[in-house]
Amino acid sequence: MSKIKVVVVGNCQARPLAKIIESLNRSVEVTAIAIVHLLKSEQFDEYRSHFEAADLIVSQLVMDSYPCEFVRTSFLNSLYGEKVLSIVNLYFTGYTPDWFYIRIPERGPLRGPMGDYHNRTVLGAWQEGISVEEAARRLEDPEFNRRYLPEIQASFNQLRERESKVDVKVSDLIEKNFKKSRMFFTFNHPNMFLIRKYAERILKQAKIGRKSTWFRPKDRELLNQFVPLANPAMGLPAGSLSSHKGVKCSIDDQNLVTIGRRKEYSSQEIVAEFYRIYERLGDELDLRELRV
Template identity: 30%
Template sequence: MAPSAEILGAVPVDHVPHNTYEHYAALIDAADIVLAQTISEDYPVVWIRQSSLKALCGDRLLIIPNVYFSGYTPDMGYIHGNGARHIVQGPMADYHLYPVVYAYQQGWAPDRATALFSDDAFFTQTYATAAETSLAELKRREATLEVGIADFIAEHYRERRLFNSMNHPTAYLLSAMADRILDHLGVRHYDMREVTQEDYLSAVVKTPAPAMHRMLELRFNNPPIDRAYDLNPDLTPAFDRIRYYTISELVEAFYAIYDRHCDVIRQFPTGIKL
């Protein structure tokens, strides 16, 4: 795809234990260009922090944005508890649907929770500015970077699906990002978006709620099913088995799981007020 460039390797940041720079030193030292997403100065692995990488790599370092957009699915997020987000997992692993959490907290029946996802008034009241706010935040984060993608998302998100979940871009969007990185570096390459690629970040695919699809006037096909994990008999996610759910099936699954974690669920702030 880029005949004049070679990828030497990758460092999976979320799996790097403390004090392991020596394991990657040769890889980083051998690279002409080191790509890194923005990483907080509070990140527990010191050498991966942006300032540390800048000191290690100098002008070889190119910081690229964390591609995040919650405009399609502002109703989706994590449930944190006891300092972790893995405290309650369901068919979407760590992801949860806040309208389902809210409905469960109110003691509503599952069918009433399901109806929220087609409720235009509810989504307008709760999430009317979500897409604009998310784009504005991405633009703010990109302001000091040499390569950005927020303008591409703003231009294309209505006509083509660009995210499988708020922090998992589709292969098409990742290809557009790769085009921009290679252009910036002056590396000759094919048009990445014209190359068929496997969508690696698609284990969980949450389609925009029907009400959200209408509110944003999205023009791409929006199937009424979501891709997630099957559940084991103990209601934990079966990460080796993919299943397709209707929204009513997702709600039923989440309700069964929340019955086992009701103390955590009842205390979680969804941000929803009706």
């Protein structure tokens, strides 16, 4: 019996989504995974045959402004029509509204003990000249962090706006479960429970269906390399950690930050590590003036 051929197009969530899709129905074979931020337009020929042979193309919504042309949703729709099933990037800031990226022009994201993620409270405290100890207290203080409470509703509003443009919805699923257990490690890294539930909806929409349960997502998280503590003001589940789950990092002679093995940090330890990076690179990268 021939397999149902599927191509998945998306960001870092595409690989775990592909694994889950295959696990839910052994008649499905994911023949290619196009990770959009790793691709350039001239690589289309590497994927063309997979797109043409596919029975289904599952694609995260990619706007027309995206530099790689062939992963844009409109481009895929124009060539492959009904084979394309559009989905959203799973994204929710409710657990970690104070974490963000620092992108340096012509240099890319600034890295640190949480990979590409930085904390607004920590950076702001460093800019103010506040001690490591006081910054750590701010990080864990529910009253200080109340400023982030509107993020929950704002994040859901943004998600609903995005999913109005796709074929498979998900906001209702997140709203139903986000207070029961932690569903996102960072704002763009969901747990496997959520990815699995979304995959079930994707297959149902594609009229393929679920026929297997052998994959156990609770035992095989794939996007949990970085897990900051949940913001203390949001009243949401923190998960099982009592510390920030990150990595060791170092700064070389060219002032480039490299990351290494996994490491867990207390709030004071992670603030101290961020301060070390900001002190070393702050003037060079104009971090004193960066708006937080």
